[in-house]
Amino acid sequence: MSKDRILLRCLLLSTSSRNIYRHCKDKKKRGKIVGAMIGQTILYLMLMAYCVLNCIGYGHFGLAGSIPVMCATVIAALSFIFTFFKTNGYLFNFKEYDMIMSLPFTSKSIVACKFIYMYIKSLPWYLSVSVSMLAGYAYYVRPPLAVYPVWILLTFVLPVIPMIAASFLGFIIARIGSGFRNKTIIQTVLTMIFIIFVMFSRFFIEDMLRNDKTEDVLSSMSAATDSAGKVFLPIDWFRGAVADLRISDMLLLIGVSLILFEVVFMLVGRSYRKINSALRSHAARRSFVMSERKRRSVLNAIAFKEFKRMTGSTVYLTNGALGVIMCLVGGTVVLFLNLDKIIRPVLKDAPFTMEMLYPVIPLVIYFLIGMVATTAFTPSLEGKNYWIVQSLPISRKTLYQGKMLFNLYMTVPVTVFATAALCISARAGVVNTLLFIFTGILLCLFSTAWGCVCGIKHMRLDWENEVEVIKQGAAVTIYLLPNMFINMGLMVGVVALGTVVSPILISLGLMTAVAVLAALSYLRVLSLTRE
Amino acid sequence: MEKRPMLEIKGFSKSYGEGKKAADNVSLTVESGDIYGFIGHNGAGKSTTIRAIVGVLDFSEGEIFIDGHPVRKEPMECKKITAYIPDNPDLYENLTGIQYLDFIADVFGIGAKERQKSIEDLAARFEITEALGDLIGSYSHGMKQKLAIISALIHEPKLLVLDEPFVGLDPKAAFTLKQMMHEICEKGTAIFFSTHVLDVAEKLCNKVAIIKHGQIIASGTMDELTHGESLEDVFLEVVNE
Numbered sequence: 001m002s003k004d005r006i007l008l009r010c011l012l013l014s015t016s017s018r019n020i021y022r023h024c025k026d027k028k029k030r031g032k033i034v035g036a037m038i039g040q041t042i043l044y045l046m047l048m049a050y051c052v053l054n055c056i057g058y059g060h061f062g063l064a065g066s067i068p069v070m071c072a073t074v075i076a077a078l079s080f081i082f083t084f085f086k087t088n089g090y091l092f093n094f095k096e097y098d099m100i101m102s103l104p105f106t107s108k109s110i111v112a113c114k115f116i117y118m119y120i121k122s123l124p125w126y127l128s129v130s131v132s133m134l135a136g137y138a139y140y141v142r143p144p145l146a147v148y149p150v151w152i153l154l155t156f157v158l159p160v161i162p163m164i165a166a167s168f169l170g171f172i173i174a175r176i177g178s179g180f181r182n183k184t185i186i187q188t189v190l191t192m193i194f195i196i197f198v199m200f201s202r203f204f205i206e207d208m209l210r211n212d213k214t215e216d217v218l219s220s221m222s223a224a225t226d227s228a229g230k231v232f233l234p235i236d237w238f239r240g241a242v243a244d245l246r247i248s249d250m251l252l253l254i255g256v257s258l259i260l261f262e263v264v265f266m267l268v269g270r271s272y273r274k275i276n277s278a279l280r281s282h283a284a285r286r287s288f289v290m291s292e293r294k295r296r297s298v299l300n301a302i303a304f305k306e307f308k309r310m311t312g313s314t315v316y317l318t319n320g321a322l323g324v325i326m327c328l329v330g331g332t333v334v335l336f337l338n339l340d341k342i343i344r345p346v347l348k349d350a351p352f353t354m355e356m357l358y359p360v361i362p363l364v365i366y367f368l369i370g371m372v373a374t375t376a377f378t379p380s381l382e383g384k385n386y387w388i389v390q391s392l393p394i395s396r397k398t399l400y401q402g403k404m405l406f407n408l409y410m411t412v413p414v415t416v417f418a419t420a421a422l423c424i425s426a427r428a429g430v431v432n433t434l435l436f437i438f439t440g441i442l443l444c445l446f447s448t449a450w451g452c453v454c455g456i457k458h459m460r461l462d463w464e465n466e467v468e469v470i471k472q473g474a475a476v477t478i479y480l481l482p483n484m485f486i487n488m489g490l491m492v493g494v495v496a497l498g499t500v501v502s503p504i505l506i507s508l509g510l511m512t513a514v515a516v517l518a519a520l521s522y523l524r525v526l527s528l529t530r531e
Numbered sequence: 532m533e534k535r536p537m538l539e540i541k542g543f544s545k546s547y548g549e550g551k552k553a554a555d556n557v558s559l560t561v562e563s564g565d566i567y568g569f570i571g572h573n574g575a576g577k578s579t580t581i582r583a584i585v586g587v588l589d590f591s592e593g594e595i596f597i598d599g600h601p602v603r604k605e606p607m608e609c610k611k612i613t614a615y616i617p618d619n620p621d622l623y624e625n626l627t628g629i630q631y632l633d634f635i636a637d638v639f640g641i642g643a644k645e646r647q648k649s650i651e652d653l654a655a656r657f658e659i660t661e662a663l664g665d666l667i668g669s670y671s672h673g674m675k676q677k678l679a680i681i682s683a684l685i686h687e688p689k690l691l692v693l694d695e696p697f698v699g700l701d702p703k704a705a706f707t708l709k710q711m712m713h714e715i716c717e718k719g720t721a722i723f724f725s726t727h728v729l730d731v732a733e734k735l736c737n738k739v740a741i742i743k744h745g746q747i748i749a750s751g752t753m754d755e756l757t758h759g760e761s762l763e764d765v766f767l768e769v770v771n772e
Binding site for chain 1: 607615617622
């Protein structure tokens with residue numbers, strides 16, 4: 001067996017749930033593994049159902065021919081996003097770096113194996129999309145038999161280029177960040193700039209599509225899907241290979257993927273040790289002069305500890321503070337823009353008045369702010385340092401109250417600012433503004449407490465890489481998905497209800513419901529801390 | 532033919548960012564069969580030097596040679612003959628002990644029979660045979676340390692680099708390790724290790740270097756350095772100068 005395969009096998013085995021299940025003697029832990037596997041299967045099934053429904057929609061409107069492009073677009077987008085957020089922590093700055101680097105592997109081998117490991121781990125997501133969309137395509141188009149193996153084969157190749165692009169971007173960010181003293185902050189700022197750039201690009205592309213002046217909704221949908229192939233060539237190659245069975249497109253996709261893999265990892269491998277050395281080391285000035293110290297309350301001391309933990313990790317910052325930063329940016333932007341001009345094109349000629357939309361304001365803010373509650377992963381994030389807080393004379397209740405306080409310190413001021421900004425821009429009036437600010441604060445309380453419930457219930461301390469609990473943890477998934485979907489449903493429901501009930505009544509009802517939920521969640525936290 | 536030193540450090544320096552130098556013009560030589568102790572206070576630059584030797588840390592000033600191979604230009608040649616045990620071994624917690632040892636044996640291309648014999652022997656000496664089927668995550672610090680030592684010894688390295696190897700080991704395991712260090716040195720392996728335990732260094736090492744604020748302030752054979760005094764006295768004397 002080649003050394004690269006040995007390393008890859010070890011990386012996979014070391015995170016294999018099956019391996020842990022086989023050798024773990026703790027029944028509770030084994031149960032959790034089974035639960036996590038069931039949860040993951042449900043998520044795959046949900047994704048497959050979403051893809052099938054999309055295919056039905058496309059088939060219903062006679063656009064089944066666009067399914068391959070849609071499939072390729074979804075896989076490319078998923079693989080890019082999955083990889084981009086994992087680069088720091090998986091490719092760079094990972095825990096077992098010293099151990100692996102001291103073994104006889106080349107830097108290129110290590111980084112390539114880490115990449116292939118990420119690829120294999122995320123493959124079930126891409127296959128879920130691909131297989132369900134192939135089923136939809138087969139049902140509506142009845143393609144020749146040869147399409148099936150080509151489609152499946154290329155599903156394995158399709159994520160490679162977006163993943164390499166994301167890795168390379170992560171590499172550039174790590175390379176630049178490693179040259180600075182405050183590496184984490186620089187890396188986070190660069191990552192945030194990129195995310196905001198992508199979001200604005202999305203609006204720009206949508207605007208371009210709108211300017212096509214395509215009146216027909218059907219052809220507009222088709223154009224939107226097909227234009228993805230023009231923006232990102234591998235999508236077009238995939239479409240050519242599966243829809244027209246063009247060998248040249250198939251070879252192009254495979255060939256370019258392989259060449260990029262070789263070239264990019266050769267380049268990354270060259271400065272791999274340099275980047276990691278810089279990322280994993282800390283400059284020491286040894287010029288500390290004792291100044292007057294400040295005393296904090298226990299809760300504030302825990303909150304401050306959480307703050308330092310956040311600013312010390314790019315993964316934490318980009319995930320935990322993303323919604324807050326987006327809200328801050330959004331709140332500032334709406335102060336200088338006419339909200340009506342933004343909303344009208346979205347609503348087109350829908351029979352809504354601005355007043356009917358007012359109750360949505362706190363929910364829109366919450367969509368960003370509540371995207372992630374730090375309390376959903378900070379209990380797990382203690383990891384091997386858990387002994388520190390365990391051995392201190394603080395109760396579990398105080399510990400989690402401190403963690404909740406930190407999340408509130410971060411979310412409440414931004415929520416108040418963004419809500420006020422949105423209300424000013426929407427000319428919502430003083431009473432509405434105060435009502436929405438209060439609702440926003442209650443939503444923050446709910447998100448913090450509910451996140452803490454998930455965080456305590458699904459606490460996992462034996463992680464190898466913090467990405468495992470911040471991005472992929474059961475606690476975060478259980479917090480995030482229902483929260484996001486219910487919030488989206490509420491937005492639609494509140495607007496629909498606004499056509500028959502007074503918006504102010506809806507706002508009051510919403511506020512009461514959130515207050516009850518926040519109180520119940522907090523009580524649940526308290527009961528969990530007693531267990 | 533001239534005998535090459537097993538480890539040769541020439542003018543190695545390393546600074547982090549714009550901070551002070553963690554290692555400043557470090558030079559020393561370790562011959563085959565040497566047990567070389569590297570001592571210094573916390574933050575003196577021991578781990579920085581050790582991480583550079585084993586190819587983990589990038590550096591731009593000076594050069595490090597292992598059996599004549601420059602670490603920066605021929606890292607693979609160096610790593611093939613070196614074993615490293617960090618002060619706090621971060622092993623794959625979700626592998627079992629035996630799976631981890633198999634991984635290391637695979638990397639170094641050790642045959643099935645050889646590895647079985649060597650693992651059996653080393654695990655028995657460190658008394659962790661029964662735990663080899665358990666997940667590393669369930670091990671205590673000392674057991675992880677023992678596993679890291681076994682993984683370092685199964686491929687019979689020419690140079691063994693250890694960072695604070697006795698931390699976390701129970702007295703019996705510490706004794707076994709010292710015994711094994713003597714044994715492998717007799718076979719020609721060079722050992723370079725950092726420690727705070729001066730008694731151990733005094734009894735174990737034939738050569739010693741003392742590092743302070745990144746600079747080697749004293750080095751040589753134990754006799755040259757101590758002149759009959761205790762190593763502790765010499766150490767305190769030179770670091771307080």
